[in-house]
Amino acid sequence: MAGTGVALAAWMVRAVPPHRVGAWLGRRCASAVATSVNGPVLCEYNTLVKSKVIQDDDAQRRAAAKLDGVLTQQSHQRGCYLHGSVGGGKTMLMDMFYRNLELPEVAWVSGANADVEKQRGKFRTHFHSFMSDVHIRLHEFHLSRPRRIAITPEGLRIHRHGGPAHGPSTMEPLESREHEQEEEVKVAEEEEEIYKHPVDAAAEVLASQVVVLCLDEVQVHDVADALILNRLFDTLWKHDVKTIFTSNVAPGALYEKGLSYRYFLPFVANLHETCEIVEVATSAGGLCNDDANLDYRRTEEAAGRLDGVISTYASAYYYGTNASERLNAAWNEATASLDVIEERTAVSFGRALRASQVARGKSGAVTRFHFDDICGWRKGDALSAADYVVLAKSYNAIFVEECPIFRKIDREAAARFVRLVDAIYDGGSTALVVSAHGSPDAIFQQVVEWPADDDDDGRGRDDDDPPPTQEERTSYRRAASRLVELGRGSKVL
Secondary structure, eight states: OTTTTHHHHHHOOOSOOGGGHHHHHHHTTHHHHHTOSSOHHHHHHHHHHHTTSSOOOHHHHHHHHHHHHHHTTOSSSSEEEEEESTTSSHHHHHHHHHHTOOSOBOOOOOGGGTTSOOSOEEEEEEHHHHHHHHHHHHHHHHHHSOEEEEEOTTSOEEEEEOSOSSOGGGSOOOSSHHHHHHHHHHHHHHHHHHHSOHHHHHHHHHHTTEEEEEEESOOOOOHHHHTTHHHHHHHHHHTTOEEEEEESSOGGGTTTTOTTGGGTHHHHHHHHHHSEEEEEOOSSOOTTOTTOOOOGGGSHHHHHHHTTOOOSSOOEEEESTTHHHHHHHHHHHHHTTSOEEEEEEEOGGGOEEEEEEEEEETTEEEEEEEHHHHTOOOTTOOOOHHHHHHHHHHOSEEEEEEEOOOOGGGHHHHHHHHHHHHHHHHHSSOEEEEEESSOHHHHHHHHHHOOSOOOOTTSOOOTTOOOOOHHHHHHHHHHHHHHHHHHHHTTOO
16 A cells, blocks of 8 residues: 555654663763773762763662672672662663673573573563563473373362373383383483473573573562462572562562462562662652652653653653543554554463554554553453563554543552553553543542542442552552653653
């Protein structure tokens, strides 16, 4: 089709995503880092401060020194867990650490391709993406094991994966005891591999390829994640994998009041024993923060740094008068001269999302959803963090219309919207264009403050639902902060 992709390419611009400004500026200071007597992370931090790219902050400086201890192997700990308020610079510090690692960047390869990575290296990803990959690998490992039928004491036939391919009763008589012992050893080794715990197997594959693992924005909401974290990281640490975490909450506040919480506690204890726990508490007041700490994404200096720094696509957040009309105009501009179709969008584990509007051109693809379709409360349609990661990788821009002001009864929808924002923000190459009924702070205000009374709107929610945990409240604040930054970068907020 003549002109296909022209408007899409015109709407698309090249440069650095707004939330990657720190990494972009940090690379400009590499020559100064090399000549400093300080550790490489603290040296890069000092260079950025002297260049007035960032503000000097005592908490960030202390965290940089701790990261240097891990980087230079002066610390006996196997990693750092950085936690603190929204927008406090934790990800910036982790990115500084990651850039200064003199290791190749590797991908986590599994299955038949596990031997592709000949040299161990460094790997950085978002925590949600990491856990999504873990569960995919656990599923693959489960399917790869021998399948057999077992009979329960009640006489029921059940299918199981794992176990020996053959049992003693099927073994042929051996001519000598020596050969019998050799066969027993061989069978024992096979059984050990077959019976190996899937989490151990996945962790060992990762440890064979990765020396340092950096995980951004650790948050635990899913019981399936909570129950395997201790075994997963205990195996990684036993194989000398260094780990750097960032989170908005301290380890003890992770998965607070979650299902089967007692089974999660060993991970918290192991984390304290194995890693440096470092609080990054910034030193000035900020908007929408419990601890009255500064959110650097909301400062005037941050707005100034974003001038002239443009993302791959222009993210936007529209609210107030004519918000829907403005989103429609942006959509029409992005899809001019393109065929807009409805199609089912593939997400994780072979599932597909209900039909949405999609436009594809030579410059990429954009898609559009009503809020209820991508984050809403409709039964059976709920998406997971893994689904949002897949969506963020599949499109250059995602349009979401009619985002509501979240009430207590919309708590689950608010959590899903947070995961969508996290997946897009961390990916760095996908734009998020939203029309909403209020500002980023306003849409989350009720689920953060948890007002005493709320109409259930016929959705059947119990008025006695427990209030959100600290981890939940912080995730809402983080999403609001990120929406401010994304919107500010496109000059439409």
